[in-house]
Every structure is written in structure tokens, then in C-alpha cells.
Amino acid sequence: MTIDRQRVCLLTAEKLREIATRQGVVPFLKGDLRKSHVVQPVGSTNARVGTNLPYARAVHDGRPALLIRPKKGKALFFAGLSHPVKVVRQPARVGRPWLRQSVTTLAREGLSFLAPIIGPETAALLQRALSQHKLKATIK
DSSP states (O other): OOOOHHHHHHHHHHHHHHHHTSTTTSOOSSSHHHHTOEEEEETTTEEEEEOOOTTHHHHHHEEOOEEEOOSSSSOBOOTTOSSOBSOEEEOOEEOOOHHHHHHHHHHHHOSGGGHHHHOHHHHHHHHHHHHTTOSOOOOO
16 A cells, blocks of 8 residues: 555644644634644645744744834824833733644544545554654744
């Protein structure tokens, strides 16, 4: 039996995307972050799950405190402020690593969804590798 490794990678990545975008997993404000998750093939044996929103990494990994200063002019104007200000301080934010947590959930739920494609024995071998963290998940 020949295994289409790219198909297996893409199906696994799609399952990871499904887990990551479940209600209550990804941090939610308007839903843009949740809707932005995509699966992309990388070469012939890898796949990538992610989002291209510029703030996604800061939400996932957290970020230090920020000072926001005007680019032009002498003051900042924000809705809700009764006067212009010279600087706005935003506190540090703790990360909410929903993608890393989703890999753990995938390991717990198992890879039985791959059994019709690769056979139950091979799916069980992959499951053991995932449980032992031999399959690599990176956040870039």
C-alpha cells in the first residue's frame, strides 16, 4: 500500500485547523482571528496551519508593554478620550497559545480519522509518535 504523504499531512493539518477554530479555543473578539485560519501545503511532506493577521502572533505568544506615541503631530486622538494625549501606555499581554493547545488536543483525540486512508495500524503508529511528541509542531 502506497501512502500519499502529502494528503495525510493536509488532512492532519485540516483537523488541527478544525480543532483550533472550535468555539472557545481561539481567543474571540469579532471572529476575524478565528475565520483567518488556513491550511497550506509546504513541499510534498509538510503542511502549515496558521493565520496571516498581523496581531495573531502577539495574541498567541503574548507581548510586552507598549508605549504608543504620535507619528505625526504632538498628540494622539482616540475615541473616548476627552482630550488629546502625548502617549498611551498599553500593558503587557499574556499569550493565549491556542495552536499549541490544539496540538495537545489532537494528540488526545487521536488520528483515527486517517485510518480509512492509511490503515488502522499505520494510524496507530502515527498516534503513538504524536503522543510521544515525535511529530513536530512549530509556531512561526
